[in-house]
Amino acid sequence: MFKRKAPEEGNDLFQASSYLTEEGNDALLKSAEKNKKDILYDLMFGYEKVQINDPIRAFHESNLQNIVDDVKYGVLKVLEGTWVSYNSNNDSSKKKLIGTGIHTTIMPSPGTNLGSIPGKYSFECEEYIEKLTFDLIDGGVRNRGGVNEQFCGAVKYEQSIKSVNKVPNDTKLKYTPIHEENGMYLWLSDIFNYAATEKSIKEDRGLHPIDPDDKHKDLYKSGYKDETLYLPLGSKEYVTQENLNGREYSEIIPAKELKPGDGQRGPYFIPDYSISRSGVIPHGSTITLLGDLVQTGPSGLNTGAPKFPEGFDAWDFDHLSISKTMGGADAKKEPINLDAAPPAWVFEELNADNDPRENKIYTQRILAHHLYPYSVRPDLRLRDSNKGEDIINHVHIQMSSKNKTGAQGGILNVPFVNRFAPTVEMNMQMWVETVVENGKEILQLQYEQVILFEFHFGDDGGTTSWPHIQVNTLRKIEDVSDDQRRLIEEQFNSNKIKSSGAASECPYKKE
Numbered sequence: 001m002f003k004r005k006a007p008e009e010g011n012d013l014f015q016a017s018s019y020l021t022e023e024g025n026d027a028l029l030k031s032a033e034k035n036k037k038d039i040l041y042d043l044m045f046g047y048e049k050v051q052i053n054d055p056i057r058a059f060h061e062s063n064l065q066n067i068v069d070d071v072k073y074g075v076l077k078v079l080e081g082t083w084v085s086y087n088s089n090n091d092s093s094k095k096k097l098i099g100t101g102i103h104t105t106i107m108p109s110p111g112t113n114l115g116s117i118p119g120k121y122s123f124e125c126e127e128y129i130e131k132l133t134f135d136l137i138d139g140g141v142r143n144r145g146g147v148n149e150q151f152c153g154a155v156k157y158e159q160s161i162k163s164v165n166k167v168p169n170d171t172k173l174k175y176t177p178i179h180e181e182n183g184m185y186l187w188l189s190d191i192f193n194y195a196a197t198e199k200s201i202k203e204d205r206g207l208h209p210i211d212p213d214d215k216h217k218d219l220y221k222s223g224y225k226d227e228t229l230y231l232p233l234g235s236k237e238y239v240t241q242e243n244l245n246g247r248e249y250s251e252i253i254p255a256k257e258l259k260p261g262d263g264q265r266g267p268y269f270i271p272d273y274s275i276s277r278s279g280v281i282p283h284g285s286t287i288t289l290l291g292d293l294v295q296t297g298p299s300g301l302n303t304g305a306p307k308f309p310e311g312f313d314a315w316d317f318d319h320l321s322i323s324k325t326m327g328g329a330d331a332k333k334e335p336i337n338l339d340a341a342p343p344a345w346v347f348e349e350l351n352a353d354n355d356p357r358e359n360k361i362y363t364q365r366i367l368a369h370h371l372y373p374y375s376v377r378p379d380l381r382l383r384d385s386n387k388g389e390d391i392i393n394h395v396h397i398q399m400s401s402k403n404k405t406g407a408q409g410g411i412l413n414v415p416f417v418n419r420f421a422p423t424v425e426m427n428m429q430m431w432v433e434t435v436v437e438n439g440k441e442i443l444q445l446q447y448e449q450v451i452l453f454e455f456h457f458g459d460d461g462g463t464t465s466w467p468h469i470q471v472n473t474l475r476k477i478e479d480v481s482d483d484q485r486r487l488i489e490e491q492f493n494s495n496k497i498k499s500s501g502a503a504s505e506c507p508y509k510k511e
Contacts, residue, residue, distance in 0.1 A: 059192035071140025073153030074187035079134040083474040099127030099164035101472030104321040147263035153187035183279030195263040226259035272406040284414030291399025305391035308383035327359030338373040394433040
């Protein structure tokens with residue numbers, strides 16, 4: 001969890017010098033002066049990671065309105081607005097792009113079922129355009145947990161996506177609705193300690209006076225059972241903790257009522273993640289992802305552009321549309337250079353002699369796709385979209401429905417999806433970048449999300465994991481060219497895409 005460095009000030013302060021040694025302060029302050037108008041720079045140096053020895057603020061009802069008025073959204077604040085697909089023209093190779101986004105989708109092949117004919121799947125890879133809108137929820141969200149109170153900054157999002165394909169024997173492009181989604185992001189911050197007060201005790205439960213016949217009534221000074229009593233070893237008389245004086249005891253009579261101040265000593269809660277995302281996908285899944293900022297330096301702000309791999313290093317199954325359980329294109333020991341032409345076997349007719357383990361034939365069509373290498377590793381489109389751009393810094397968010405440690409998110413599916421192609425895991429990365437263009441600083445949003453389906457058995461009876469991947473580069477609608485803005489307004493003329501009558505699906509059925 002990240003918190004404001006100076007919460008008593010009520011705003012995000014630029015206090016970067018406290019992160020560094022005295023020797024590094026001069027360099028940082030010069031950098032701060034240079035970048036003082038940078039939205040991301042000012043914002044991210046206003047936060048720091050919460051530690052157990054950091055002070056926890058006390059909550060008082062009289063401060064509620066001030067807290068609500070000052071709820072923070074962290075880095076999510078800069079997402080506010082409408083983001084649309086951005087197609088850069090800095091590089092001549094980019095002019096061939098049809099849509100800025102890439103999605104890969106693997107689904108069960110017609111005629112298959114969970115227990116027969118393993119390895120048969122439908123594969124689609126298409127370019128797409130997108131409209132993604134974020135709205136800040138005023139006042140934030142108050143989560144009440146007794147002794148712990150949390151105030152979250154909530155950001156609502158709506159996403160609309162259309163695939164883009166060339167119409168055969170024509171110069172026109174075909175735009176087809178394939179995805180609608182809505183949900184919320186939460187900035188999981190601002191934890192308060194809320195101790196019991198006389199008012200809360202009386203209003204929330206009431207107080208039951210001690211029975212006059214209770215033989216221990218004289219030990220309760222307030223007239224209520226709001227003290228824990230202890231029976232010291234070798235004694236027949238109970239005492240309060242105040243009079244126990246460190247002696248060993250054999251029995252306890254727990255307190256039945258609260259007393260003012262209870263809860264001041266905890267338990268205290270420190271969330272291990274700073275951001276959550278809840279989403280509803282119309283195919284029949286709801287998601288909850290938890291994550292945090294990825295830091296490479298003293299704050300959540302990272303210098304320069306995001307780093308993406310090149311060549312053989314790009315063969316990383318965490319980002320490929322080919323999973324290890326699909327045979328891995330028989331490249332577990334010999335990775336494929338995704339910045340070179342596909343291997344020769346991709347275009348061969350495979351048989352028992354040149355593909356004895358039947359691994360290559362499972363994935364041949366993915367590497368032979370006309371959108372290669374993006375059909376194999378879609379996030380290389382993000383890397384290539386940034387070529388020629390002057391990106392001075394970025395914030396990196398990483399989220400998952402299935403974290404290795406700590407709190408967990410999750411996925412729920414409707415019965416049909418759960419039976420035939422259950423969605424079991426989702427991992428997401430998002431980069432918010434500061435780009436300098438024509439002497440002006442503007443923001444750019446890039447994301448990669450990998451959704452894992454599980455269906456069919458392998459030859460050995462094992463379950464196969466099938467990745468569904470989406471990546472895109474977006475900018476706020478006011479920062480794209482007139483032509484791109486007109487296209488978005490034409491294709492997404494409202495918050496909801498109007499259906500042409502045919503049911504939309506992902507992938508859609510080609511005519």
